[in-house]
Amino acid sequence: MEEELKYWLAFSKLEGVGSASLFDIYEHFHSMKAAWIASALDWQEVKQLRKSTICEFKENQKKINVDKVEEEFLKKNINVITIADEKYPAELKNLPDPPAILFYKGDFLNKDLSKALAVVGSRKCSSSEIENTTFIIKSLKPAN
DSSP states (O other): OOHHHHHHHHHHTSTTOOHHHHHHHHHHHSOHHHHHHOOHHHHTTSTTOOHHHHHHHHHHHTTOOHHHHHHHHHHTTOEEEETTSTTSOHHHHTSSSOOSEEEESSOOTTSOOTTOOOOOOOSSOOHHHHHHHHHHHHHHSOOO
8 A cells, every 4th residue: 555545544534534624634735644744733724624623633643553544444455545546536526525535345446437326424324324225235236
């Protein structure tokens, strides 16, 4: 996994850091690694972030081991692509609020996405939400 991607993953583990915040962070620092190691003072220059968010981020950051986050995704065979990657699907980039990070299994990057379906979910969902989503997705699969 590339060095920069580890930091995107680490940011994805932080509560309260969604796609909009990730865009602002990446736009300001031009590197998620640079953002990760930046001081709280540097963070105050990032637009859209409140001081309380910055303090919470810096406190929670201490609890995340960047290399362990990477291992977690590798062990689960989860692939990751960020909006900064040239392989990020153009169809998604053109959305008004595209996801900053895509987590996926399998290989969709070299496929025709004109008839694709993506399921976007919460980081924290109930067992019934997982069960219902699984049922819907299985019912959409072609018979063959």
